[in-house]
Structure formats: C-alpha cells, structure tokens
Ligand SMILES: Nc1nc2c(c(=O)[nH]1)N[C@H]1C(S)=C(S)[C@@H](COP(=O)(O)OP(=O)(O)OC[C@H]3O[C@@H](n4cnc5c(=O)[nH]c(N)nc54)[C@H](O)[C@@H]3O)O[C@H]1N2
Ligand SMILES: Nc1nc2c(c(=O)[nH]1)N[C@H]1C(S)=C(S)[C@@H](COP(=O)(O)OP(=O)(O)OC[C@H]3O[C@@H](n4cnc5c(=O)[nH]c(N)nc54)[C@H](O)[C@@H]3O)O[C@H]1N2
Ligand code: SF4
C-alpha cells in the first residue's frame with residue numbers, strides 16, 4: 038500500500054487528494070486534510086481518478102484508420118501515418134489548411150500548458166480554435182483591454198468579502214470558475230457567518246441561490262443592462278467611492294454619459310427585475326464594507342458577454358473594491374503569470390483583429406478564431422479551406438454550436454488527428470487517435486489556475502503510476518508533432534527539440550525588461566536546471582524566475598520546484614495582496630475604464646433596452662455535480678441513478694404547452710431539434726428552459742459503453758453558430774430562442790432530427 042498526495046486535475050478548484058494504491062490498483066481517493074488550500078474538501082468527481090484509471094474503454098494504444106476502420110497501431114506506425122498524411126496537406130495548401138481545436142482539459146494538464154505552444158508555433162496556422170470561445174473569452178477580452186493581459190482577471194476575495202454579488206455562476210455545483218476556491222460551500226457559509234451577504238442573479242434558483250441571502254431571476258442575456266443600471270445608480274446617487282483607485286484609472290468621467298440611458302426603470306422590463314430592486318442592489322453594494330461582483334459562464338456565453346464582464350469590473354472600481362482585501366483582487370502565482378513578469382506597471386496591452394476568419398471575416402482574438410466558425414471554414418469550398426483538423430483534449434462535436442454541421446464537416450476533411458483518451462463523438466471521425474497517460478500516470482502543477490485562485494498557493498504532484506510500456510507522455514507527443522509539422526519527420530530526436538525549447542524559454546525570460554535574470558548567462562541557467570527534462574525543467578525555470586523564485590541563487594530563500602516538491606500538501610504563499618499599479622500591462626500604465634472597442638459596442642446594448650419579455654421561450658444550459666462537460670459520462674459511479682440530461686421548465690410554461698413531468702418534449706431552434714425528457718420545476722423562471730451540455734452519447738463508432746447506456750441529447754445541436762458576442766467571438770449558448778412542443782410518441786428519447 039502506498040499513499041500519494043496530489044492535486045485533482047478535473048476542475049478549477051484544485052483540491053488536494055490522498056490517493057492510496059496497491060500495485061496498479063487504486064484503493065481509495067480521499068480529500069487531503071493537510072492540503073494548504075482545500076483542507077480535505079473534495080467533490081464526488083474526485084474518485085473519477087480511480088474509475089478513469091480502470092475504465093476499459095479508455096484508450097491505451099493509438100488507433101489508425103485502415104480500410105475505413107480504426108484499428109490499433111504502434112506509436113511508431115501512428116506517427117508515421119500522421120507524417121504521411123499531414124505533410125502533403127501543409128506542402129500543397131499551406132499551414133493555415135491545418136486547423137487546431139484545443140479543449141478544456143488542456144488547461145488542467147501540465148504537459149499541454151507548457152508544450153502546446155511549442156508545436157502550435159511550429160505549425161504556425163492561423164486556424165486556431167479552442168473551448169475558450171465557448172467559455173470565458175469575453176472575460177479575457179475585457180480584462181485584457183482594462184488591465185493589459187488576458188489573464189489579468191480580478192478574482193473575488195471570497196474569504197474576506199462581506200458582500201458578494203454573483204451573476205451567471207453556480208459554484209456549489211461547478212466548484213467555482215475563474216475563481217479557484219476549493220469548498221465554495223464552506224467559504225460562502227463563512228461569509229454569511231461573519232455577517233456578510235450573498236446575492237445571486239440567475240434564471241434558475243440554483244443550489245448557490247438557495248444558500249444565498251437573496252436570489253433574483255433574470256431574463257437570460259440581460260446582465261449587461263442590469264449592471265449598467267447599477268452603474269447608473271452609483272453615479273446618479275453619488276455613491277461611487279473609487280478612493281485611491283481613481284489615480285490609476287483612465288475614463289472615470291466618461292462613464293456617466295455612457296450609463297445615462299440605462300436607468301433602472303428603463304432596463305427593468307427587459308431584465309425582469311424591478312427598478313426598486315436594482316436601486317437597492319446598487320445602494321447595498323456601495324454601502325457594504327468589502328464587496329465584490331463576480332460573474333461567470335452565464336455572463337459570458339451570451340449576446341453581450343464582453344460588455345457584461347467589463348461592467349462587473351467597472352462596478353468593482355466604482356465601489357472602491359478593486360484590488361483591496363475583501364474585494365476583487367489580482368492573484369500572484371508562482372509560475373507563468375504574464376502580468377508578474379519584469380518591471381510591470383505598464384506594457385504592450387492587447388491587440389485584436391490581426392487577421393480574420395476566411396468565411397465570415399471574424400477577427401482573431403488572442404491568436405484564436407471563434408469555435409463557432411470552425412465548421413464553415415471546413416465545409417465552405419474555395420481557396421484557403423481547412424483540409425485537416427487536429428483536436429487536442431477537445432470534444433467539439435458536443436461542446437460547440439451547430440454541432441450537427443460541424444459533425445458533418447468532419448467528413449469533408451482530408452485528415453483528422455485527435456489527441457484524446459476516448460474514442461468519442463469527435464475522435465470517432467479521426468484518421469489517427471493518439472491517447473495520453475491517465476492523470477495518475479503524469480505529473481501535475483496548476484500553471485493556469487494558480488493565476489485565478491483566491492489564495493496564492495503552489496502544489497506539485499509527481500506521477501503515482503509509471504506510464505504503461507510504450508506510452509509517451511503528452512508533451513513528448515506534442516514535440517513529435519512539432520517535428521512532423523516542421524518536416525523533421527516522425528523519428529526526430531526529441532531530446533534535442535526539448536533542449537531547444539528550454540533554451541528558447543530561457544532567452545525569452547531574459548529578454549523581458551526588468552527580468553530578475555537580466556545579464557545572466559543562458560547556458561549557466563540551462564545547466565542549473567539539470568538534470569530535469571520536459572515540463573519539470575520548464576516549470577522549475579518559471580518558478581525560479583517568478584515572483585517568489587530563488588532567481589537562480591540570487592535569492593537563496595526563494596522558491597524552486599525542489600522546494601514545492603518537498604511539500605506534498607502544497608506551499609501556502611498567503612492571501613491575495615494589492616497589486617496596483619505593478620499588475621498593469623496597459624500601454625498607458627493605467628486601468629482603462631472605457632476602452633474604445635467596448636464603448637463602441639454600447640449602442641448595441643442600448644438598442645436592447647426596450648426589449649420586453651414577449652412570452653417566447655429561450656434555452657440556457659447548466660452544470661451538474663457528477664458530470665464534467667462531455668467527458669466523464671463513461672464512469673459508472675458518476676452517471677448512476679436518475680437521467681441527468683433533462684429539460685427544466687417552469688410549471689406555468691409546462692401547463693401552457695401541455696407538458697407533464699417525465700414527458701418528452703421536442704425542442705427546436707434555428708439550428709436544429711432534439712427530444713428530451715421534461716422536468717417541471719419552479720426553480721426555473723417562466724420563459725426559460727434549461728438543458729445541460731455535454732450529452733448525446735449515442736453516436737455510432739464511439740467506444741463509450743457506459744455513456745451509451747444513458748446518452749442524453751446534444752444541446753449544441755440547438756445552438757446557432759451565427760449568434761456571437763462580436764467583441765470576443767464567443768458563442769451565445771445561453772438565451773437561444775426555441776420552440777417547445779410535446780414530442781411525438783413513437784420517436785425514441787435522444788433521437789435527433791438536425792436541421793441546418
Ligand atoms: N451549450 C453549451 N455548450 C458548452 C458549454 C455550455 O455551458 N453550454 N460550456 C462550454 C465550456 S465552459 C467548455 S470548457 C467546453 C468544453 O469543451 P471541450 O473542451 O471541447 O469538451 P470536453 O467535454 O471538455 O472534452 C474534453 C476532451 O478531452 C479528452 N481528454 C480528457 N483528458 C485528456 C488528456 O489528458 N489528454 C487528452 N489528449 N485528452 C483528454 C476527453 O476524452 C474529451 O474528449 O464546452 C462548452 N460548451
Ligand atoms: N460539476 C461540474 N463542474 C464543472 C464543470 C462541469 O461540467 N461539471 N465544468 C467546468 C467548466 S469547463 C466551467 S467553464 C465552469 C463553469 O462554472 P459556472 O459558471 O459556475 O457554471 P454553471 O454551473 O453552469 O453556472 C452558470 C449559471 O449561469 C446561469 N445562467 C445562464 N444564462 C444566464 C444569463 O444570461 N444570466 C445569468 N445571470 N445567469 C445565467 C445558469 O442558470 C447557471 O446557473 O464549471 C467547471 N466545473
Ligand atoms: S471540486 Fe474539482 S478539483 Fe475538487 S475534487 Fe471535485 S473535481 Fe476535483
């Protein structure tokens with residue numbers, strides 16, 4: 038029996054786990070009571086580590102399509118096939134003919150966070166897509182414009198906050214997002230116990246709403262109107278108190294005229310929240326000692342996503358709560374945080390639209406194009422068409438809009454490569470599938486989520502198990518791809534490429550103005566990282582040159598990977614600290630409260646003021662405690678019991694549509710149609726229905742035996758890929774107009790008649 042401590046890689050909460058193993062068997066997975074951040078908290082998904090390790094459907098060998106069938110192949114054969122198929126496409130049609138889609142688990146994977154960029158740079162395609170544009174891109178755009186980098190996202194300092202206003206987030210189910218905070222239930226309870234108040238704004242009375250002091254139903258997609266009305270009240274009633282923030286801000290005086298038309302009375306009919314309540318919300322925010330506004334996926338995947346997320350931080354500034362304890366603060370992570378590099382206080386800021394998508398002419402954002410236009414880039418003929426697709430830890434067939442068209446478009450590709458641990462709705466279309474070690478067979482460090490956490494911590498997890506014979510680690514697969522796309526072939530010397538990668542990262546660190554390593558000899562630094570290789574070498578470099586680092590001996594008490602490794606329960610780097618103005622990377626060196634692209638989008642919102650609620654239905658999504666997007670439905674303990682993929686509908690709507698609990702409804706949008714069992718509940722507001730995403734596991738050719746037994750439906754067959762937040766290119770996945778009717782009796786549940 039052996040006990041290992043490691044960080045759970047499944048969601049953003051980064052809980053510490055105690056994993057007991059015997060040989061190759063996982064005996065138990067429990068919360069690590071000594072973890073410096075999570076103190077023993079876990080959710081039901083944690084034991085998924087055991088079931089994922091044991092899942093007979095999880096891929097352990099590459100698959101290569103031969104004579105139409107995906108068959109097992111050796112790693113050498115698989116890489117040869119990738120080389121044979123991909124190189125001619127690049128040669129004939131250029132690099133942009135290869136599109137890449139990066140899925141969510143990449144951010145939870147150390148190999149991928151450090152090595153995706155290596156092979157993506159080597160490929161050099163402008164057709165890069167990711168789950169970011171079906172998720173948080175609006176927040177990244179607003180944060181980038183206001184503070185200067187895409188991860189300069191203010192995080193609610195929930196442990197010291199007295200008043201928390203939450204929109205479009207259900208952390209009691211999701212365990213928090215863009216707010217890494219294990220045990221949100223405990224943290225929210227503590228907030229209330231110290232006399233604080235929690236206000237939730239959501240079209241559903243969620244579990245989070247149930248533990249709040251106050252919950253307000255809101256018509257989907259109208260959060261920006263509500264928030265602008267709050268800004269209006271703060272300004273009109275002279276309730277703003279930016280205090281010392283004022284001298285760090287540009288644009289304070291421009292907010293008044295912008296907010297002018299957004300009176301509570303004007304926006305109330307569209308939001309479905311009365312004007313008196315909006316005024317009270319604003320006054321209470323202003324009166325609270327330490328308050329934070331926090332908005333998550335419901336606020337992003339909507340028509341006005343970027344404006345909404347901008348207004349969140351405008352209010353945090355106007356109430357004086359940005360960058361102060363108990364307000365919304367900037368974390369300072371140990372490794373890889375762009376807004377902690379070099380001198381700081383100023384930077385290059387962000388630029389968008391350096392290139393545009395071929396078909397719709399949509400602008401690039403942080404190097405990516407909207408996932409909502411991937412299908413048309415494949416299936417629209419003419420010069421510049423995407424001919425090959427590489428997916429890395431993504432399942433766009435279930436997670437991106439107009440999934441029906443995308444699935445058909447896969448059939449028009451000349452080559453498709455999936456790096457994935459399952460043969461699922463997406464990878465079943467691949468010509469080559471390359472699996473990855475399971476999470477217990479690899480090391481872990483949350484480069485991304487430490488930058489979004491309510492407390493500064495660092496936690497490294499070594500692998501629990503050896504990788505099975507022949508299985509490369511995922512960073513090695515990525516280097517192999519780098520070699521293939523640069524014409525070095527499938528048998529290139531990976532050690533040399535890795536050596537080059539580490540050297541390049543060192544030179545990049547040295548070139549940052551104000552780098553603590555300035556003037557040092559790159560070869561000496563590379564030698565100091567010996568004998569580490571792969572992600573550990575890069576991670577050690579990032580930690581040692583980072584804000585807590587030992588700066589390669591210059592600060593002998595500083596942090597190194599070795600110090601973190603020696604602390605199996607994590608290193609506590611303390612509560613969040615004020616970081617203004619050092620955190621800023623805007624060209625002006627100030628917070629941009631009214632960036633031009635955002636101001637230019639305000640008229641679009643103004644036009645929405647007058648929208649009434651006309652009795653039509655709109656669709657939103659939701660998350661479920663025992664589910665993780667599309668990919669943990671093959672783990673039996675997480676899917677046992679009642680059908681989770683149901684449509685929530687208010688009793689008034691159900692009665693009007695003659696639907697009874699347990700009936701099946703047919704749901705139709707401009708993109709497609711699905712049939713789904715109905716759950717009648719007054720926890721959802723009238724006029725809104727909710728179907729979770731990530732289901733629809735009834736596809737031929739997938740190898741998901743458990744998931745196929747309770748497939749559910751693919752809600753993204755209903756999402757219209759033409760509906761976007763224009764500034765971020767983010768898909769509108771909440772607030773989709775739908776028609777609902779009782780389903781025709783003979784059609785089996787889950788059957789799909791896709792239009793579009
Ligand atoms: N309608 C609607 N759609 C949504 C959302 C919504 O709220 N509503 N939410 C959106 C959000 S927030 C997100 S993040 C996306 C998620 O969208 P995706 O990232 O496209 O989908 P996932 O379900 O996370 O799929 C992850 C894939 O990675 C594979 N995988 C898991 N671990 C590894 C690994 O270590 N290596 C490799 N190579 N593969 C691995 C899994 O088998 C799976 O195929 O969905 C989005 N789609
Ligand atoms: N158990 C579990 N945990 C997860 C995931 C999972 O699939 N399962 N996925 C992970 C991922 S990838 C992410 S991005 C995070 C997301 O984390 P959260 O943002 O907390 O996600 P949800 O639980 O979907 O909560 C979103 C809420 O927004 C509401 N909403 C929908 N439309 C609107 C709107 O227009 N306005 C307002 N105000 N509210 C609206 C929905 O009713 C829902 O309650 O969760 C992560 N954690
Ligand atoms: S809350 Fe997230 S990180 Fe914590 S145990 Fe559950 S899935 Fe893992």
Ligand SMILES: [Mo]
Nearest residue numbers: 141168172173
């Ligand atoms: Mo996400």
